[in-house]
Amino acid sequence: MSSILCHDLSKSYKGTASLQSASLTLTPGTVTGLLGANGAGKSTLIKCILNLIQPDSGSIKGTDGATIGYLPELANLPASATAWKTTELALRLSNNHADDTTSELLDLVHLDAKHWHKPLRHCSKGMRQRVALAYAIAGKPQWLILDEPMSGLDAMGRKQFLDILLDLNQQGIGILVCSHIVPDLVRLCDRVLLIHQGRIIDDVNITLHSMDEAEALESNLMQVAKYDHE
Known part of the structure; x- marks a missing residue:
């Protein structure tokens, strides 16, 4: 790659x-x-x-x-579809389907099995985002x-x-x-x-994944915004 x-x-x-x-x-x-x-x-x-x-x-x-998987902010998955059917479709479209891969993929995105066959309209945004992520990675990007x-x-x-x-x-x-x-x-x-x-x-390397690095980035962003409004 x-x-x-x-x-x-x-x-x-x-x-x-x-x-x-x-x-x-x-x-x-x-x-x-x-x-x-x-x-x-x-x-x-x-x-x-x-x-x-x-x-x-x-x-x-x-x-x-x-191979690139994409997850937009608003995935617009069919509200009447279930997590299982949506993920199964993604796997079939990516030619990556096997009998057990739908459950494996939903497990991978940590979606509780009790929500697998629930219409997405009855799922929280967090659950829908997990299903959208499963859809995005179905083709092994x-x-x-x-x-x-x-x-x-x-x-x-x-x-x-x-x-x-x-x-x-x-x-x-x-x-x-x-x-x-x-x-x-x-x-x-x-x-x-x-x-x-x-x-x-700016291109900032993140080495420690620390709160100090987050505060420095936020300060940088605020300085840019302040300069833009002066």
């Missing part, structure tokens, strides 16, 4: 720049975080990497032939890209979701995750990219 190389990406919508000369390298087996205010360009960068939109300029290498996956989860739900992501990373899956929750990024990531007005303005 090769690195994903994004070089000098720019993208504008109706004359407004969403990305400006953004360059980054995603190394296999590592976890990279994206941090920035709403409208900073995080989701646009993710969509470019996923080939959901085309940048106006720049290049992306390393995605051809790579080399990379997992997540856009605000912990949004709306309570503290316990976020901790459990982070534990799952850490387990997946230990299995060798490279992760790119966008989140507004700085302590979560510090706990999970090897590095965090700070994005402001479409530019990557």
Whole structure:
């Protein structure tokens, strides 16, 4: 598996720049975080990497032939479907189905068996996010890209979701995750990219996964926001 190389990406919508000369390298087996205010360009960068939109300029290498799982903030899974049927469908679509893999995958995302056959409309957001994650990893991806996956989860739900992501990373899956929750990024990531007005303005290595590193990142983010409003 090769690195994903994004070089000098720019993208504008109706004359407004969403990305400006953004360059980054995603190394296999590592976890990279994206941090920035709403409208900073995080989701646009993710969509470019996923080939959901085309940048106006720049290049992306390393995605051809790579298997990538994607979990958006709003997965929009069918409300009448169950966790079991949704996961089973994902496995069939990925040609990764066997008699026991549906249960194994739902176990992997720590969804209690009593919820497996319940319509998703009757499940909490945390449960639905686990099912969406199971769907995203059904094809055994080399990379997992997540856009605000912990949004709306309570503290316990976020901790459990982070534990799952850490387990997946230990299995060798490279992760790119966008989140507004700085302590979560510090706990999970090897590095965090700070994005402001479409530019990557800082690349911070996370070594201790400590509260001090979270506070330093939050301070950096606040300084950027303060400068922007002066």
